[in-house]
Every structure is written in structure tokens, then in C-alpha cells.
Amino acid sequence: MIALAQVNTAVGDLDGNSEKILDFADRAVEAGADLVVFPELCLTGYPPEDLLLKQEFTRGSMVAMNKLAAGIGDIVAVVGFVESDYDTFNSAAVVSRGEIVCTYRKTFLPNYGVFDEKRYFGAGAGSVVLDLGGIRVGVTICEDIWFAGGPVEEQVARGGAELVVNLSASPFNRGKHSYREQLVASRSMDGPVVIAYVNNVGAQDELVFDGGSCVYHPQLGFIARAPRFREDLLLCPVDFGLLKSVRMLEPRFRYSTANCPHDSITVCEIEMPARDSAVTSIAAREVAPGDLSPVEEIFEALLLGLKEYVEDNGFEKVILGLSGGIDSALTAALAVEALGPANVVCVFLPSRFTSEQSRGSAYQLADSLGVRLITMSIDEVFKSYLTSLEPELGPDAEGPAIENVQARIRGNLLMALSNRYGWLVLATGNKSELSMGYCTLYGDMAGGFALIKDLLKTQVYEVARYINDRAGRQVIPVEVIERPPTAELREDQLDTDTLPPYDELDPVLEAYIEQGRSAGDIVEMGFAPELVRRVITTVDANEYKRRQAPVGVKITSRAFGRDWRMPISSLARSWTLDI
């Protein structure tokens, strides 16, 4: 039997992570497993980023891995760790009888999107196949299975592997889980070989890891699936006969060594104790997908991302401003779901421009969520700013300068409460705003965590509706969802005074930012050239704001985080508008 230990470990916490790994290994031994597999870099947490440039960290990982190996009981364990040798490697240690019997070094290092692995790691030059008492098991790490003709096929064709384990730390974005399952299935059929895929779970800064570990058999399909967004020890009774049977299958392609740069393959023989044959009697059968709907997985990712950021950074409570609008309402509802109502403090910060509807909605929402609501008018403070600024701006100043003052007063008040009580400020802006710069630096952008920064406005509504549907009641009052969006920084202001309607804006933003399409391509998709020109120019011009935004949960395939590295100084874009 194999055990897939979908554990949640924390970046940098070698001691705590070691304990957790030992605990899961013990549980796997108790369950009678022969082999337990952990996620990529689970010992150090993923991604350690520039901690990897510290020798004391990479040395620490080596020391911790050796100590950990000595503590692992009667089972073969495969554990992701940082290996420090003539270079640094993203490695898997194979542990048996208290010792590291061999290591496999990740071969394909992703250096795109949020990934910088070539900044840190050397690429593995050799392949590893374990011989566990006659069963051949290949070892791969994450990216190694993302392309055909890589280490999996090599381990099957040259190393006789019947099972390949893959240690992953594959961050969530919407729709990625089903793509990953397709990948696992493809590599399995390419082999042919059984693949046991173990993914990380948890969150680290902007990244969420959604688990969803699984075992795929090229004939039977998925024979085991772990839940998503939470820890799990997935036990899969893969018996000897089932593994050997894959040898009878024809590979989908003829294997060529051209794509795999390994110059050697090591077979590591590990003596296995005779096991009770009970496990071999459980027939492996296909497991139905327990998949989440698109909105459910976004919801779960937001909760996990927030919860872990709060915990990992030593907070208990969060604070946020409620405006009566949808963005802050959704942020509050998610925070309550993640942390409980006692840990969410809301502040209503009305001004002369705040409508009665907004006030009503804010109170109703706080009531519905069961959270504490502090009300603090910003009008007196605003007046004192106007007085101070009058000599410079004149007596009847208006426009963005004055509007932004209000947003920044709110930011300052929230930060004062945060500084006083140690509550984490949640910024409430969405991706549509952040894309277009329709937000105030140090105002509504202020905060330690911008929970919904990667949700387009239309997705904000979608998640809000889901929360209500799920609860079977108006957790978020329907008026909040239905009213036209407004920043209420001047009389009768509407978002559409400044922005295109969101149902026109958001598809253009998605095409430009997430899909990386050019202006010409987007016009060809059917959008008006004027709209496209306006959106792209505005997005480009607002890079400086995004650079100072707090981190938040990555939901799309391209968030404004590590996967968006645009220059700020780049006004003259003579090439950009091919329309």
C-alpha cells in the first residue's frame, strides 16, 4: 500500500515541518503502508524564495533532513527537501531504515510565471528508480511530469518503473486542478505506468496550494483522490499484480532520450519486509472526481489563503472598512468564514458623500455576519484637511486630489486601530480597479493583505452570490449586490463615470492581462477599438500603483504578483496599439 501525505508545511520552519512529516510518516506506518510520499520541498516549505540564497538555510535543510530520516519508522519515505552540494538542488530524499539511501534532483526547473527556480537550483543530471523488493518505483518532482518525453518515460523505458511518484508544490489558479489531473493521466498513459501525484496544500503569501493528490492507473483511471484545500493522508492499496500489469500495456509513444538531459539512471535497491498480504486483496477501482465547481474552488482558495496569511504572520484578528459596497462586503463575509465572526472587526467610515443606503447596508451586513462594527465619521477630519490645504488648493477644491484625501483618511484610521491592537488590515480592492488604477494608494489600497485583488468585479459578484446560495440566506444583502457600484468620494459618483461598465471592461482585462493578448487580437475578438485602446492605455499607465499594493490571493493564471513583472517607466509604447 502507498500513502500520499498531503501535508501543509510552513516556509522556513524546519523544526515544525520535521515534526509534521514524522507525524504523517508514523500514521502511514500505522496504516500499514509500504511507501509514503510527501510534497516537493515539504521540509523547507514552498516557495522559500531568497531564503535559498542563505547558506545557513540550505545547510539547515541538510541537517534537518538527516535528523528527520533517523526518526522515520518502518516504511520507505520520499521527502522533498533542499539539497546542498556543489550546487543547490530541489531534491527528494528516499529514506529507509533511518537513512537517506538516495536522492533524486529535480530535472525540469520552472522559471516562468511565479516561478524562479533557475535563480536557486541546479538541474538534476541523473534519474533514480527504486527497487522496492522487486517493484520498480521512479521518483520525479513537479515540473518533471509537465512535458512528454521527460523523466517519467525515461524511468519506465530505461529503469523499468511500474510506479512513478511525483512530489509537487503546484500553486492554485482557477481551472488548474483539472488540467493537472489531465497531465497525470497523460504521463501515466505515455509510460505506461501508475503515477502517484502528491501535491502540497496550504498557502504562502500570494500562493495557495490546493492539494488534490491522486493516483492514476493507465487502465483503471484514477484509483485514489485526496480532498482539496486541506491536509490528508491518502492511502491507496496498489498491489503488486496491479503494478506489474502496466508492463503489459503498449506505450503511447516510442521513448526517445532527446528530451531528457539525464546522463545516468541509478537503480536503488531497498530491501522490503514481508508484508501482510491483506492490502493486496483490496481491489483498486476508479474513484469518481469529487471536483469543486469553478466558484467553489475560488471560494476555498480565498479562505485558505487568508487563514494562513493571518496565522503565519502572527495575527488573530483582521480589521477592514465597510463601505456598504460589494467589495468590502465580500471581503468581510470571506473573513468571517475563514476566521470566525469574533476575529473580524469592521469599521464604517462615512463622509458627507455617504448615502443612507450605504449606511443601511453596512449595518445590515455587520448584523448578518455577527461582527463588531465601529462607526467613525471622517467628516471632521476631512474638514480639517480642507482647511489645511485651502491655502494651496483654493477654497472650493474638487477632483481626485480631494477625493483621495477621504480614502486616505480611512486608510489612516484603519491603520491606527491596526497599530494599536495588532489587527491585520484587509484591503478590499478588486482586480478591475487595480488594473485601471481606480483605487487610492495609501487609501483603499492600504492594508497588509488584499484578499480579493485577483478577482475581477464580475467575479466578485459571482463569489458573493455563491456565498448567499451556499448559506441559503442573504449573508450579503441583495441590495449590496444589485446597486450600481460607487466610490462615494463625491456627490452622486458612479464607477461608470470613470470606467467602462464592468461587463464590458472585465473581458478586455481578462484578455489583456490573463491571456496576454495584444490590442489587435482583442479587437478581433469583437471588442470596440476605442474601448480596447482606453483599457490598455489605462492599465499600462497604472503600474506604479500596483507595485505598492499589498499581496493577496492568486486566483487567475496571471495575478498582479510574482507573475507580473512589468516595468513602471515605459510610457512610450510605440508598438503596443496595433489597432
Add this chain to the structure above:
Amino acid sequence: MIALAQVNTAVGDLDGNSEKILDFADRAVEAGADLVVFPELCLTGYPPEDLLLKQEFTRGSMVAMNKLAAGIGDIVAVVGFVESDYDTFNSAAVVSRGEIVCTYRKTFLPNYGVFDEKRYFGAGAGSVVLDLGGIRVGVTICEDIWFAGGPVEEQVARGGAELVVNLSASPFNRGKHSYREQLVASRSMDGPVVIAYVNNVGAQDELVFDGGSCVYHPQLGFIARAPRFREDLLLCPVDFGLLKSVRMLEPRFRYSTANCPHDSITVCEIEMPARDSAVTSIAAREVAPGDLSPVEEIFEALLLGLKEYVEDNGFEKVILGLSGGIDSALTAALAVEALGPANVVCVFLPSRFTSEQSRGSAYQLADSLGVRLITMSIDEVFKSYLTSLEPELGPDAEGPAIENVQARIRGNLLMALSNRYGWLVLATGNKSELSMGYCTLYGDMAGGFALIKDLLKTQVYEVARYINDRAGRQVIPVEVIERPPTAELREDQLDTDTLPPYDELDPVLEAYIEQGRSAGDIVEMGFAPELVRRVITTVDANEYKRRQAPVGVKITSRAFGRDWRMPISSLARSWTLDI
């Protein structure tokens, strides 16, 4: 004769950059040069970052390069551009008679520090040597000459190169220029071969490129040197005999192909017109270094970095708060030097805690710099905040929460003026503060550009003294330099209430951040374990603040910018304090 065109091009401005390149090519033709060499990626500007992921940009670069080639006159030109083929390459186009006759693709792609070149580019697989009417000229790009046994030696040993040109975009940090010259000399002697090194000049976001192009002859030493921190067309009379003479020298090492992954070397023959022999009569002789002192080069880098950020982002004027302290004084003095006094607006924002000395210094400084000084007391606004916050914080609130309110009022007022008049806000914090989190998010950290964010406090004093020495007068009043630093956010506050004295703090910060040393190593250097523990723990805990800081000029080998990618969520550092 060869011409080194040390041009300043802007990221993304293909049209403007093309014009500038043509202009320099024309000037090189007029000067009678046979060959003109431009910096790395000068056509697109460097670094284009994620613009390189846009097909319309890489296609645009191809189109612009072809158009540019057609416009270049009677000279051989080597121009850095983005080449789009089955992959994207960081390439040099060799242009003759209006056509691109061949391209060389950069082989060694830096993917460390501020560099992400493996995110964008494929590595070149072939080497290129030009045969210019009998003279063999190798072509390399930046990193290609940073290691022994690379393309330079290959082009000499296998391609018979007598001259190797290197197109660079090597960002400034203190001390790097002399290291670069040593590199050029080393590769030249390794060859042996004459090396013509052409570096980019200008600034892009946090990076400054300091020029300093040069030509090195393995026997004669530096036979030409361009100025630093400004554009130049460096003409170097390298005659045929001088080049051929390098063939008589012994290589320093025996060349092995082991380090250079090229699978081919192309010799590209280019017919050259018979030149007037006048140029060959000028004897090349060694040129003395016109090098800047350590503080001079920091000063020049700060000026160039600020000037370009302001221009490239469409600003004319900057605004900053003067506190009467050294950081804002230095920032103001630098801004005046870079932009002129008419383009610098200073604001004095006193509170109840502001001393008469601070007021005097601020006025004296504004007077000395000849800049406009707006005075705006924050006391009334501060009072109104205290009133609003009283129900939550109590009547006699004190501590960081209340102190930060003041800093954020200042930030808000500066931003209001910025928003109203389109002035760029300069943040004035230094690296010692930013390292220790001794700064207020959205307060003194607010701004579009943090000019001195990579200067430790002790370096702030150094540059301030240099400015006074250089001017031969107290540009910055000596009281400002000599008074003990204070944030003046409460009665009788001193920086040393919270921080170790800067002369103890800064060396520890430099060892930890810039040199990447561990706690144990720093203690071994002679610092007290308690100090080291305190500093490291505080630096680590304040990552969240740095993540929201504005960009600023990189001065050290490790700034808080693209070369510092630390996780925020990483509290549990069981490995970090090996003391």
C-alpha cells in the same frame, strides 16, 4: 577606427530608440569609423521585463530592427535587439549595407540578482565571428564575458578573432565599474584579444546604467575609455597592425570547449570599403582611468536615477516633505542638483513635537537650495484624528499607533498636492530605516520614488558631506548633519530609543543584507551576539513593509528591489540564529 556608441535608450520606445541609434550611427560614419557598436538590447531598452512576454513587443522589435538596418549608412553596425524566432533571444544584429547580415544570440543568461533572463530568453547555441576585410571580430553580449572559458576564448581559439566586441547593459552598484574593467582586462589577456566593451547608460526604474565603455588591448592596457553616467560616442583608432599584433601573444590558458555550450561557429564575411589610412596613423596608447571616487559615483547614480525616473514617467516637478533632518535634506539637495531648484517643491509639516531647531533647519535648507517651501502645520488635523479615535483608543493614547498617524497625515497632504498639481512625491527614507521597519507605511514611506532607499544612514551622511565639500559651502546646514537623528513623532524622541546607534547598526545590516552573511558569521566578525540577534530578527520581521515601498535607486549589490525576493510569511526561522 571603431566607435562605441554609449547611448541612453528607453524601455519600450522602439521608435525613439531607433532614431537615436540612427543618429549615433550617422555620427560614427561622419567620424570615419568602420564599425560602430551599441549596447545590449539598446533597441528595446533594458530591462524590458515582462514586455518580453508580449508577442506584439517581440514582433515589434523585429520590425523595428529591419527598418533600422535599412537606415544605417556606410558602416558596419552591431546593435542589441530582441530576436523572435522559435524562441526569444537576447541578440546582436550585425548590419551592413542596409541589411542584417547575421545575428549573435547571447549564450550566458544571468538569472540571479536583479536578472531574470532565463524567464525570457533562450540561450544562443552558436558563435559568430565577423571577417571585416581580413580583420576577425567576435561578437559577445554582457554576461558572455563574465566567466573564463566562454565565448571570447572560443572566438579567438576557433574563429581567429583579433577583436571581440561586447554589448552590455550592466547595472550600476558601488564598486562595480572597476570590477568590470578588471573583467574586460582578464578576458582580453585570456584571449589574447582586443576587447571593445560598450555599456548601456541611463536609468530604468530602480536600475542605473553607468556607461564607462572601454577598449582594452592585452599589451597596451586601456586604449580608450568613455565617460560614466552620460551618453558618448567613443572613437578608438584601432588599426590593422595593432589588432594583428595580438596574434603574437601567448594565451593565458589553453582553451577548452568544456565551458562554452556552442555547437557551431559562423564566420560572416563582410566586404569593407578601402578606408582613408589617416586613422591608422594615430598610435593607440593607454588611457589613464578617469575614475570617480566611491562617493562621487553614488552621487552621480542618484542624480541620473532620479532625473530619468522623473522624465520617463512624464513628470516635471517633484515634491517632498522637509523635516529638518538629514534624510529629507539630502533628498532635497539631490533633487535640486538633478532637476534644478524650480522643479523641487518642499513642504514643512510641523507638529507639536517639531523642535525650533527643525524649523530653523528646514527654512535654512530651502533658502540654501533656492526652492519653494510650503509650510503646513499638521496639528489641527492631528487633533481631529485624536478626537475621532478617542472612543476607540482612549483619551491619552500614545505609542506607535498615534505616532504613525502623524506620519500618515504628512503622507496624505503631500499626496493631495501631488494629485492636484502632478508633482512626483519623493519618499525620503534610507536603507537603515527600511531594513529595521523604522518607518511608517503610507506615512514617510509614501511616494512614487524613494531616492535614497538603498543608502545606509552612514552613507547618507557621507553623500551629504560630499555635496557640501563639492559646493564649497553648506548646501546642507552643518547642524542638520551633526544633530542626533529623531523622527519627532513624540516628545524628545531619538532614533536611538528604538534602534542601535547607526555606526553599530549599519555594519551589521551591510553584512546581513548586502553580503548575505549568517548570524554566526557576523558574530565572528566581532559584533555582539545580542546586537546581531536583535538586528536580524527585526529585519526579517519587517518584510511586509518593504514589499509596499516605492522603487528607488539601487546603489549596493543588494537593494530592496528585484534582487531581494524574501517571503513575508516566514516567522518560524528555526535555522536562522546559529548563535
